[in-house]
Amino acid sequence: MSEAALACALLALDPEGLKGAILKGPADGFLVSLRHLSQRRTHRIPPHIGMDRLTGSIDVAATLKSGAPVHDRGLLAESDSLLLLTSAERLSSDKAALIAAAMDHGAAFTVIAHDEGIDDERVAPILAERVAFLLDLKGFEPLDIDITTARKLLPHVAINDRITEGLCQTALALGLSSIRPAVMALRAARAAAALDGRAEVDDDDAALAARLILAPRAVTYPAPPDEEPDQPAPQDAPEPGEEDGSPTPQELADRLLEAVKASLPPGLLAALEKNLRQPGSKAGAGAVSQKTGLRRGRPAGTRQGEPKNGARLALIDTLRAAAPWQPLRRRSNPSAKGVQVEKADFRIRRFKEKRETTAIFAVDASGSAALHRMAEAKGAIELLLADCYVRRDRTALIAFRGKQAEVLLPPTRSLQRAKKSLADLPGGGGTPLAAGIEQSMLVATQVRRAGGIPLVVFLTDGKANIARDGTADRAVALRDAEAAARALRLAGFRTLMIDLSDTRTGPAAKLAEAMGADYLPLPHADASRISASVNAAMKAGA
Amino acid sequence: MSLRYPFSAISGQDELLLALLLTAVDPLIGGLLAFGDRGTGKSTAVRALAALLPEIRATTCAYHCDPDSASAQCDHCRKEATHKLRKMSIPVVDLPLGATEDRVLGSLNLERALSHGEKSFEPGLLAQANRGYLYVDEVNLLEDHIVDLLLDVAASGENVVEREGLSVRHPARIVLVGSGNPEEGELRPQLLDRFGLSVEVRTPTEVKTWVEIVKRRDAFERDPEGFTALWEKQEDQTRRRIVKARKHLNDVEVPDAILERAAALCINLKTDGLRGQLTLMRAARALAAYEGAKRVTDDHLKRMAAPSLRHRLRRNPLDETGSTTRIDRAVTEVFGA
Numbered sequence: 001m002s003e004a005a006l007a008c009a010l011l012a013l014d015p016e017g018l019k020g021a022i023l024k025g026p027a028d029g030f031l032v033s034l035r036h037l038s039q040r041r042t043h044r045i046p047p048h049i050g051m052d053r054l055t056g057s058i059d060v061a062a063t064l065k066s067g068a069p070v071h072d073r074g075l076l077a078e079s080d081s082l083l084l085l086t087s088a089e090r091l092s093s094d095k096a097a098l099i100a101a102a103m104d105h106g107a108a109f110t111v112i113a114h115d116e117g118i119d120d121e122r123v124a125p126i127l128a129e130r131v132a133f134l135l136d137l138k139g140f141e142p143l144d145i146d147i148t149t150a151r152k153l154l155p156h157v158a159i160n161d162r163i164t165e166g167l168c169q170t171a172l173a174l175g176l177s178s179i180r181p182a183v184m185a186l187r188a189a190r191a192a193a194a195l196d197g198r199a200e201v202d203d204d205d206a207a208l209a210a211r212l213i214l215a216p217r218a219v220t221y222p223a224p225p226d227e228e229p230d231q232p233a234p235q236d237a238p239e240p241g242e243e244d245g246s247p248t249p250q251e252l253a254d255r256l257l258e259a260v261k262a263s264l265p266p267g268l269l270a271a272l273e274k275n276l277r278q279p280g281s282k283a284g285a286g287a288v289s290q291k292t293g294l295r296r297g298r299p300a301g302t303r304q305g306e307p308k309n310g311a312r313l314a315l316i317d318t319l320r321a322a323a324p325w326q327p328l329r330r331r332s333n334p335s336a337k338g339v340q341v342e343k344a345d346f347r348i349r350r351f352k353e354k355r356e357t358t359a360i361f362a363v364d365a366s367g368s369a370a371l372h373r374m375a376e377a378k379g380a381i382e383l384l385l386a387d388c389y390v391r392r393d394r395t396a397l398i399a400f401r402g403k404q405a406e407v408l409l410p411p412t413r414s415l416q417r418a419k420k421s422l423a424d425l426p427g428g429g430g431t432p433l434a435a436g437i438e439q440s441m442l443v444a445t446q447v448r449r450a451g452g453i454p455l456v457v458f459l460t461d462g463k464a465n466i467a468r469d470g471t472a473d474r475a476v477a478l479r480d481a482e483a484a485a486r487a488l489r490l491a492g493f494r495t496l497m498i499d500l501s502d503t504r505t506g507p508a509a510k511l512a513e514a515m516g517a518d519y520l521p522l523p524h525a526d527a528s529r530i531s532a533s534v535n536a537a538m539k540a541g542a
Numbered sequence: 543m544s545l546r547y548p549f550s551a552i553s554g555q556d557e558l559l560l561a562l563l564l565t566a567v568d569p570l571i572g573g574l575l576a577f578g579d580r581g582t583g584k585s586t587a588v589r590a591l592a593a594l595l596p597e598i599r600a601t602t603c604a605y606h607c608d609p610d611s612a613s614a615q616c617d618h619c620r621k622e623a624t625h626k627l628r629k630m631s632i633p634v635v636d637l638p639l640g641a642t643e644d645r646v647l648g649s650l651n652l653e654r655a656l657s658h659g660e661k662s663f664e665p666g667l668l669a670q671a672n673r674g675y676l677y678v679d680e681v682n683l684l685e686d687h688i689v690d691l692l693l694d695v696a697a698s699g700e701n702v703v704e705r706e707g708l709s710v711r712h713p714a715r716i717v718l719v720g721s722g723n724p725e726e727g728e729l730r731p732q733l734l735d736r737f738g739l740s741v742e743v744r745t746p747t748e749v750k751t752w753v754e755i756v757k758r759r760d761a762f763e764r765d766p767e768g769f770t771a772l773w774e775k776q777e778d779q780t781r782r783r784i785v786k787a788r789k790h791l792n793d794v795e796v797p798d799a800i801l802e803r804a805a806a807l808c809i810n811l812k813t814d815g816l817r818g819q820l821t822l823m824r825a826a827r828a829l830a831a832y833e834g835a836k837r838v839t840d841d842h843l844k845r846m847a848a849p850s851l852r853h854r855l856r857r858n859p860l861d862e863t864g865s866t867t868r869i870d871r872a873v874t875e876v877f878g879a
Contacts, residue, residue, distance in 0.1 A: 017763060093683060097639035101679070104585060106545075126680070129580050155764075161753070164760075168752035177745040178581020182752060183759045249749075312644065315707065392686075392730070414724065 005143040007133045010191040012037035017187030020111030021133035033142040042082045047090035079108035089117030096124035132184040134216040154194040159201040166252030175219035185209040207259035215260040302347040317347035358394040358447045362440040364460030365401040366431035383531045389415045400436030402429035433464035434480035461501035462508030485515035545766040548773035549590040554746040567787040568828040571738040573718035578743025584721040592634035601625040604665045616712045633674035668701045668714040681720030693736045740853035787831040795837035810872040813854040822850040
């Protein structure tokens with residue numbers, strides 16, 4: 001039985017305690033299974049759903065027709081149902097926050113968020129934080145069980161302090177900062193015991209809960225035990241196995257950690273060892289920049305449309321639109337009093353919104369660039385970061401060195417994070433310029449898709465020597481880099497090339513031409529001049 | 543609405559809880575900002591406060607005006623000689639992230655305009671929160687113009703709506719509580735300064751605390767009624783303490799020497815403007831009242847220095863020294879070791 005199938009059963013068993021799941025991969029089997037087990041109805045919530053469909057509001061068209069207010073009950077008032085968020089990674093943060101608030105207030109629905117994102121789009125952290133399971137459904141096999149007896153047993157399942165403590169220690173060891181997963185792990189362990197027909201949680205239940213709920217949220221990776229092979233039993237730990245022979249919480253936590261390690265996918269390990277913070281903030285902060293055109297910004301006229309989803313009714317214009325028809329309407333409907341307004345008369349306000357700029361710094365951290373003027377480049381970026389902070393622009397940082405390019409910092413407004421990743425910028429190795437340009441393009445595309453304006457700032461000497469396929473061939477590398485640069489120009493992104501080399505006629509200048517970038521040689525520019533150019537570029541782009 | 547987690551049962555977040563209690567003792571402290579990791583009980587604490595707060599007497603209008611203070615009443619209540627009264631608990635209103643300006647300020651009542659052809663005002667969240675709390679989770683992600691608007695109202699105590707042919711002003715004395723995770727975006731410095739107190743909420747690092755929190759939370763979720771009943775006595779005690787402190791607040795003496803020290807502290811830290819010093823004085827006084835002291839002492843001042851001042855320090859965006867450390871240093875310098 002796959003773990004995801006178990007999670008499905010647990011969720012069906014204790015929907016109040018486990019709240020929901022985020023699914024990745026083909027979700028149909030899971031949903032059918034969950035629907036069958038939990039006996040609940042499903043409501044689909046697409047990312048473009050109107051705010052008023054969630055919260056409920058007055059139905060303007062129906063109200064007009066009937067003459068009495070008609071209210072529309074929102075989906076968040078639904079109880080005992082499954083809310084299926086399709087393409088959940090695209091749900092805007094305000095809607096996610098609404099759903100989260102309803103969950104906090106004890107709403108009786110289960111949230112199933114289907115994450116269909118590619119790249120590093122992900123479900124809003126505010127939701128991911130509040131549901132128990134983050135599941136990858138590859139190879140999901142539905143299970144055929146009956147949970148009626150388990151459901152009856154569940155309220156009577158006991159959990160002893162030793163296991164509670166073990167789970168808490170595990171959560172701490174994995175670097176979790178939120179308490180919520182630990183509480184949900186407790187619930188899951190209890191449900192697992194009930195599923196197995198026991199009224200007492202045992203260590204295996206706890207291990208399952210740790211694997212399913214705590215492991216996917218791990219921020220730090222606990223030190224592998226084989227690093228200290230000869231270590232005797234820790235002195236300060238109490239004697240193993242008290243009277244009843246069960247392990248101490250510490251031992252249990254160790255065992256749970258083992259279970260967690262076994263379930264971590266190999267790619268995650270590598271990421272954790274670098275001690276990267278979970279890049280959870282992207283969805284939350286990014287969605288703020290979305291432009292709606294109907295809700296905020298400077299007024300920009302009115303148009304026909306219904307005043308829903310937060311669009312504001314332009315009353316005067318609506319009346320003006322209705323005015324010419326009054327004699328006609330009065331004739332056809334003499335009993336109605338007052339101005340007769342119909343749906344077609346509605347005018348709503350439009351707004352022009354200032355879009356947010358994101359400066360993407362693509363930094364050449366290779367040996368050749370490092371030799372030259374890495375320190376100067378860092379100084380320039382620091383200045384730029386301070387400017388971005390003042391303007392409330394967002395920044396992203398990409399470094400390329402060795403064989404590949406890496407997003408060190410996804411678009412963020414947090415200056416501290418940007419500064420930190422800059423300070424930790426590794427140096428040395430080859431110059432995979434093509435990879436760097438392509439990575440920048442990817443991030444720039446994401447920014448644009450989220451409604452922002454990207455500006456890519458390259459800091460490099462242009463001396464590419466690693467080709468796209470990772471081989472060290474200077475000629476091929478340069479060709480690849482130029483091809484990538486042209487693609488960047490075709491995509492229409494605004495770019496700025498800061499040349500770290502000593503000559504004005506080097507490869508960086510040529511690249512700048514290929515990508516249509518503004519060119520600025522560093523030897524002739526001090527940090528403040530760079531800052532001024534970036535500012536000018538941003539103003540031009542906005 | 544389901545039962546809320548009892549305030550007294552929240553453990554491991556003492557600074558946050560105390561700051562919240564003090565805003566209940568003296569709403570003039572001017573709001574609270576709680577920044578920190580997710581899942582550390584920020585929202586729980588604010589929402590739990592709602593159940594803890596004592597009842598107030600109010601008129602029956604949409605703004606539940608204070609019958610005893612004519613200056614803080616809406617136009618309607620001010621005209622009436624006698625008021626119909628009711629008892630209500632102090633409101634704690636959630637402001638959802640996606641709230642529109644209309645929803646916050648209030649707007650033309652569309653329903654009545656359409657079905658009856660009447661121009662009437664539909665009160666918004668600010669009206670609901672009058673005399674109580676307005677809680678914004680993820681305040682750092684809220685759109686700037688809404689934040690501006692909230693702070694403006696919080697400072698003036700009045701909501702003025704001039705739109706769609708409406709002209710309405712009504713009292714909106716609110717305590718603004720904002721929370722958020724600074725890693726996801728920071729608040730503009732000019733907004734930071736407008737919050738009275740600020741608290742840094744951290745994840746507890748001790749297993750013992752975790753176990754306690756998890757156990758309590760679990761017990762609450764499994765049996766809300768039973769758990770709440772278990773804590774009712776302590777909730778009552780805290781509630782009585784708040785009521786008493788509110789009553790005695792104006793009797794607490796603030797010696798000149800204390801004011802001078804507060805000033806010295808602010809000068810030492812080079813905080814901009816007088817807001818910091820005023821808040822520090824009010825917070826220390828509220829603390830003294832809450833603890834039943836007759837006058838404010840150095841100790842009260844010291845304990846309130848960090849929450850009152852840490853968000854007002856002029857900051858070099860590239861300087862990473864924690865604000866709390868800088869305040870501790872200044873406290874040592876001013877008060878002597």
